[in-house]
Amino acid sequence: MGKKEIILSIILIIISIVVFTLTFQFPHQTVALAPTAFPRFISVSLIVLSLVLLMQGIKGITKNTSLQKKEKLKTNNSFIFKLILLISLAFLYTRFIAKIGFLYATPPFIAGNMLLFKEKRVIWILAVSITTTILLYYLFRMVFKIPLPRFSLF
Amino acid sequence: MPIIQGFLYVLDPSHFPFLLLGVIGGIIVGAIPGLTGSVGIILLLPFIYYLDVSTAIVMLCGMFCGAIYGGSISAILISTPGTPSAAATVLDGYPLAQKGEAGKAIGVATIASATGGLISTFCLMFIAPQLASVALKFGPEEYFALMIFGLTIIASVSGKSLVKGLIAGFLGLLIATVGLDPVTGYARFSFNIPNLMRGFTTLPVLIGLFAISQIFIQLEEKILKERVIHPEQKITNVLPSFKELKKLFTIIIPASFLGTFIGIIPGTGGTIAAFLAYNEAKRWSKEPETFGKGNIMGVAAPEAANNGTTGGAMVPLLSLGIPGDAVTAVMLGALILIGIRPGPLLFREHPEIINPIFAGMFLANVLILILGLLSIKLFPKVLKTPDSILFPIIFVLCFLGAFSLSNSVYDMLIALIFGIIGYIMRKNDFPVAPVVLGVILGPIVEDELGRALIISHGNWRVLFQSPIAIFFYIISILSLLYSLKRQFPVPKK
Numbered sequence: 001m002g003k004k005e006i007i008l009s010i011i012l013i014i015i016s017i018v019v020f021t022l023t024f025q026f027p028h029q030t031v032a033l034a035p036t037a038f039p040r041f042i043s044v045s046l047i048v049l050s051l052v053l054l055m056q057g058i059k060g061i062t063k064n065t066s067l068q069k070k071e072k073l074k075t076n077n078s079f080i081f082k083l084i085l086l087i088s089l090a091f092l093y094t095r096f097i098a099k100i101g102f103l104y105a106t107p108p109f110i111a112g113n114m115l116l117f118k119e120k121r122v123i124w125i126l127a128v129s130i131t132t133t134i135l136l137y138y139l140f141r142m143v144f145k146i147p148l149p150r151f152s153l154f
Numbered sequence: 155m156p157i158i159q160g161f162l163y164v165l166d167p168s169h170f171p172f173l174l175l176g177v178i179g180g181i182i183v184g185a186i187p188g189l190t191g192s193v194g195i196i197l198l199l200p201f202i203y204y205l206d207v208s209t210a211i212v213m214l215c216g217m218f219c220g221a222i223y224g225g226s227i228s229a230i231l232i233s234t235p236g237t238p239s240a241a242a243t244v245l246d247g248y249p250l251a252q253k254g255e256a257g258k259a260i261g262v263a264t265i266a267s268a269t270g271g272l273i274s275t276f277c278l279m280f281i282a283p284q285l286a287s288v289a290l291k292f293g294p295e296e297y298f299a300l301m302i303f304g305l306t307i308i309a310s311v312s313g314k315s316l317v318k319g320l321i322a323g324f325l326g327l328l329i330a331t332v333g334l335d336p337v338t339g340y341a342r343f344s345f346n347i348p349n350l351m352r353g354f355t356t357l358p359v360l361i362g363l364f365a366i367s368q369i370f371i372q373l374e375e376k377i378l379k380e381r382v383i384h385p386e387q388k389i390t391n392v393l394p395s396f397k398e399l400k401k402l403f404t405i406i407i408p409a410s411f412l413g414t415f416i417g418i419i420p421g422t423g424g425t426i427a428a429f430l431a432y433n434e435a436k437r438w439s440k441e442p443e444t445f446g447k448g449n450i451m452g453v454a455a456p457e458a459a460n461n462g463t464t465g466g467a468m469v470p471l472l473s474l475g476i477p478g479d480a481v482t483a484v485m486l487g488a489l490i491l492i493g494i495r496p497g498p499l500l501f502r503e504h505p506e507i508i509n510p511i512f513a514g515m516f517l518a519n520v521l522i523l524i525l526g527l528l529s530i531k532l533f534p535k536v537l538k539t540p541d542s543i544l545f546p547i548i549f550v551l552c553f554l555g556a557f558s559l560s561n562s563v564y565d566m567l568i569a570l571i572f573g574i575i576g577y578i579m580r581k582n583d584f585p586v587a588p589v590v591l592g593v594i595l596g597p598i599v600e601d602e603l604g605r606a607l608i609i610s611h612g613n614w615r616v617l618f619q620s621p622i623a624i625f626f627y628i629i630s631i632l633s634l635l636y637s638l639k640r641q642f643p644v645p646k647k
Binding site for chain 1: 200201203204317318320321324325327328331335337338340342343366369370372373374376377378540541542543545546547549550551553554557558561563566567570573574582596600603604607608612
């Protein structure tokens with residue numbers, strides 16, 4: 001418990017206040033359950049719980065500053081860089097699959113993933129990315145009859 | 155007899171292969187550390203859309219039972235439980251493997267798991283229909299109270315911090331409010347974006363929170379942690395002698411019943427059952443000092459108990475529609491996605507589904523016994539599957555799963571966003587299982603509350619007039635108090 005909890009609880013309180021405020025745009029309902037009731041109950045509960053977390057965080061930061069330093073995540077820059085790369089790759093995949101189709105978008109996505117997971121054997125990267133794509137394409141299209149995105153000029 | 159029809163259905167050559175595939179998939183998923191039964195069920199979903207509902211559920215049951223058993227394999231061979239419920243198996247399983255008795259340990263784990271699963275399936279067959287017939291009398295106010303009880307499970311699956319677990323649960327409830335309001339039809343928090351009007355579909359949320367976030371965690375482990383090379387285990391002498399088996403069954407049978415009983419209580423799950431059974435086995439043993447050093451009873455007891463929870467956890471899931479733990483919460487989501495709403499009405503309106511489930515659970519455990527004993531020598535090879543091949547393929551399967559629900563690329567993006575949210579949550583010790591419970595149970599709670607209030611013309615007192623509803627409120631409070639007590643134990647004087 002410490003700094004992280006303080007930051008997260010503040011973010012949660014802000015989100016809850018925004019949610020609570022947005023409910024004032026909902027139509028007023030007098031019969032049965034108004035559409036505002038549930039979101040308001042949830043946002044108020046979240047604010048209360050976030051305040052408890054905030055208190056725990058403040059308590060933790062005064063108590064365990066030395067422990068916190070020791071526990072400081074072993075997260076290194078190389079990992080953060082690779083995680084951002086992986087997320088960007090996945091994001092690009094979701095963007096390109098509709099445009100260039102499953103068959104062309106998937107092999108580079110798998111290959112990129114394999115490289116990030118420290119696979120160095122080029123033959124393996126090529127074989128796994130191409131074979132998996134073709135197998136999944138035929139399995140989903142032919143067996144499950146799910147129309148996966150295809151490349152089309154028009 | 156309807157149950158025989160269930161067996162005939164599952165054993166039909168056009169259905170049985172799916173159960174077999176489910177069990178094999180479950181064992182593999184359970185055996186690989188980092189992949190749990192929840193991830194297995196989620197990955198299976200895109201493959202079962204095109205199946206008929208009963209076959210799909212039977213396959214899910216196979217995956218569920220297989221994964222719980224599979225967790226013991228890596229626990230014994232590499233001292234890493236494949237699933238959380240196999241954590242207790244490590245205590246004696248790995249020391250046995252170090253002594254060169256890995257084969258015997260896995261053999262006993264297989265026999266114990268199958269027995270636990272079979273006993274719990276019998277209990278499921280007898281208890282679930284009775285409980286469902288009682289629950290058939292429930293009206294919206296009783297259902298609302300029952301779902302409130304279901305939501306208190308959030309506290310039980312909160313892990314280290316109750317506050318963080320509750321926050322995660324409320325976030326799940328908040329996610330569920332996006333889209334059309336069940337009572338008035340007003341599109342909440344949609345900002346006139348058509349995709350947001352239909353809300354967040356459960357499957358992409360599940361895929362993101364459980365599977366994609368796990369891929370990010372695996373990447374982190376791959377980069378930051380040194381790879382531990384475990385010595386190759388020789389698998390010999392798989393079957394114990396008849397005398398040993400007789401002795402083992404004196405602990406397997408009670409542990410199976412204990413596991414079933416624990417499984418029936420919502421919010422408990424396989425991990426608690428396994429540790430309780432392990433402690434009981436140690437307490438009743440004539441040589442308790444040998445536990446932790448490679449006592450075969452220390453493998454049999456937790457394995458019988460954790461597989462005992464499979465049938466037990468299906469009791470509240472099928473008869474009341476409330477999940478017992480994280481895996482059954484995902485199972486509930488999966489059933490809703492394939493068009494089945496578990497609960498008492500399922501027994502009255504879809505008896506054709508219930509009997510294949512019972513038969514499927516029974517045969518899944520028989521298959522665990524056969525496959526487990528026959529393919530025991532292949533297990534060390536399964537554990538050698540390189541992460542660099544496994545996780546990229548799983549990533550594509552996650553996206554395909556999200557896409558195949560409604561052929562929408564938007565759902566792939568939602569899965570990725572929830573993957574990032576899930577990763578941030580897990581890195582900050584926020585459990586993801588409560589989010590799932592909130593997402594799944596939230597709309598049901600709101601729906602039942604709305605119906606109760608419409609029937610009573612907006613009279614809120616109706617919620618507290620039924621004795622059954624009051625009973626559920628009381629056990630909800632007790633469940634919360636128990637979680638609080640567990641979180642903040644009273645210091646001994």
